[in-house]
Amino acid sequence: MTIRSSMARCLGAAMLVLGLTTQAAAAPSTPVLGHAGRWLTDDQGRVITLHGVNLVYKKPPYFPAAGGFGEKDAQFLADNGFNAVRLGFAWNAVEPQPGVYDDGYIEQIVQTQQLLARYGIHSLVDSHQDAFNESVGASWSGFPEWATFPDGLPVQPNPGFPLVYFTSPAQNQTWANFWRDRAAPDGVGVQEHYAAMWAHVAQRFADRPYVLGYDLINEPWPGWDYPTCFPNGCPDFERGVLAPFQAKAMKAIREVDRKHLLFYEPSLTNDFGTPDFMPNPTGDPDAGLSYHDYCVGEDTCVTNGLDRAVADGVAAVVTEFGATTDAARLTRLADRFDDSMVSWMFWSLAQNQTPNHPQEPPTGPNLMDPAIVRPYPRAVAGTPQQWNYDTTTGTFTLWYGAAGIDPGRPVAADAVTEVYLPPSAYPDGYQVQVQGGTVVSSPGARLLQLATAPGQGTVQVTVTRP
Template identity: 75%
Template sequence: MPLLSSAARCIGSAVLLLGPATPAAGAPAVPAAPAAVAVPVLGHTGRWLTDDQGRVITLHGVNLVYKKPPYFPAAGGFGAQDARFLADNGFNAVRLGFAWNAVEPQPGTYDDAYIDQILQTQQLLAQYGIHSLVDSHQDAFNESVGASWSGFPAWAVYPDGLPVEPNPGFPEVYFTSPAQKQTWTNFWHDHPAPDGVGLQEHYAAMWAHVAQRFADQPYVLGYDLINEPWPGWDWPTCFPDGCPAFEGEVLAPFEAKAMNAIRTVDRRHLLFYEPSLTNDFGTPDWMPNPTRDPNAVLGFHDYCLGETDTCLTNGLARAGADGTAGVLTEFGATTDATRLTRLTGRYDEAMASWMFWSYAQNQTPGHVQQPPTGPNLMDPAIVRPYPRAVAGTPRQWAYDPEAGTFTLRYSTRSAGSGRPVAAGARTEVYLPAAAYPGGYRVQVQGARVVSAPGARILELVAAPGQAAVQVNVTRP
């Protein structure tokens, strides 16, 4: 590691020139948590995700959902090298998908060996300090009604004899296929499964069975109740003004069943409730916190088109109305680096946590699906500086990839309580090597730098009596 070429460290301000850091060969960039040390469970304080120190936590993550049999990431080649890559590039979260179809192949019968595969990937990610959002994933229910894969089981499909055609493929099949719409409508009406038990009761019980396996694991972020639920025949009522009746009277009670079931086995971790899929395209979000659980947050997606992106503002506004955090759990699905840079810059402006959907997870030449790591990750649009932990309350951060400048301002008062942060609490800023190949220069007011020269994680401790901290990072 290069020596500090020049430094002026003092209580009120600091100017540092730091060289690049080179980790030891084969060593993870983020060390595994020792087995004997309890890893804090993340919660939220109003709009902010927070840790046990009261620090505001920001997530930069990726989705990891393997949509082909046998429906788990290791089968697609995801392993330690990929987990290390994510940690090396500053990612601290993964939305880790599973298929209800694989968990419960027959009504009331669970495949624990499959759940173990998902658990093993979660444990691998935990070794690198990466939080997993365990996600029940689907896209258009099941292949028998036009989906590209079977996230939900065939035994839960009830199209009542209606045809799949016209089926132009995913996602258009949502809008066109009578069988698709009827299957979702029967699901919302809690159609009995072959054993006579309602489909929604099966779904809730499935979630309890899954959650109990993750309840005591370190680095579990929480549980994403359902990916992109579709209103069925009611979808036209959601355009252009959203669907308050569906989300409030149908979707929220359904997600409440899953939330209540999970809480019988895990009362600690965050519950991520989702609005209708129509919100992905920019309609207003009416989805309430289904059970008013104080440890629930809104997960929403951004696939808005055009320059006016209402997905982000709608999601954060809806979360704010319920006094909870909003996390952007899916966006991207494109190789347009210019668009991705614009989006991530906008998310910085909103001080939002996000999880990227890699285009390569859908399709790559010669392979239908690849993990969102290595060349499949859009660098540098996605790999960018950010404050992953703030000992206080963030006020603003921004990154200019052309100039290589990163700025951060934050109050030294804790989010929510407004009390001063604990003495010695550390703010952590991730600074990628790709953005600062020749090192970086740091100017700090109101804090001192306590990290090693050239560290990829810049660590700061506020000076006594300072109400605010200003950080500026530039290329030398």
């Protein structure tokens, strides 16, 4: 059934039953995001939550369009409620020779970012690698061979990614030389090359809308020191080696882009649950922590990263999790992320390049899993207090305070809360009960919009199936 417009404007509790339309969900209202502590925010002072996917094409020529990603795939992601993509590129392709940049390659990454932006999808531009280079046991060459220095040590034993990290002398010697800032063939340190490369890339995105920011390096590996990181983490490596390295990239990017967020990463060992000691490398006020969740058993990954971000006052985003088609596990992880109220980006099994799983085409359905499509508050005009979703009953609940997350920046008077409601969860429409607010979206809207009632301090929302 539908309700009359006069009832939709009522204050206090409102009950709606709405059918879902098939058009793409409305784009977020602002193209540039900031943060207040660990929360992402927009220019209206709202808290923004991202549900996203990774998009990294690991086969030459290393850009998604070459693998088949196009307009229909961006539409597919938007239709399924995804408002973020971690968009990977290969340093190997950006800088094929020391100091020589392939601007045509960078333009391919830019074009994919622009395509995603047309659908209101934020891109986290990501310098991606997995085990450095094929010459030292990687399944693809994210980093260039000219920056790879194994010093004649053997690649074997090499059981394939990711176990090669633990077994290959060439792999670990290469990382050791990278952290020592070994000179490239032109006499310039590899870390200086890396920072300059980042500045060259970032200048192409500096003024573009729907760029979330820059993920400085994917899953940095400690090299020979990795045994000291288990089980208690890598404080000396993260503070004394990794932070200064990422500081170089941050400073270089800030020469060309003062606006977008800079996301740094802790050691790869954090992916498996070791404690996180990674500080904000430069103390940049517009920084974020990009961290991954591949914990096995007790899931400490979420809290480790979130606690670190809160301590340093930086934005927090889980930029990888999944790499499985186990629907029960994915549901448990998504529930855990809801409990912690964190933004996340899924890593699909189809993107793996492991001995038994070569990468599949990076098209929309291959980038996501139906188990992770769920209701969530894309924008909260206030301070989130709790939300959760019961996959069995279809009940979604949200509580938030009307006051803004940043005491020094009130929420805009006309700001509305937006909740994405997927048709897969509500095939026959949905009912909405609101206390402390009013539904202002149109009947049939996939993006439920709520305004806080005057004088109300808290808003409670419950969505159920009819």
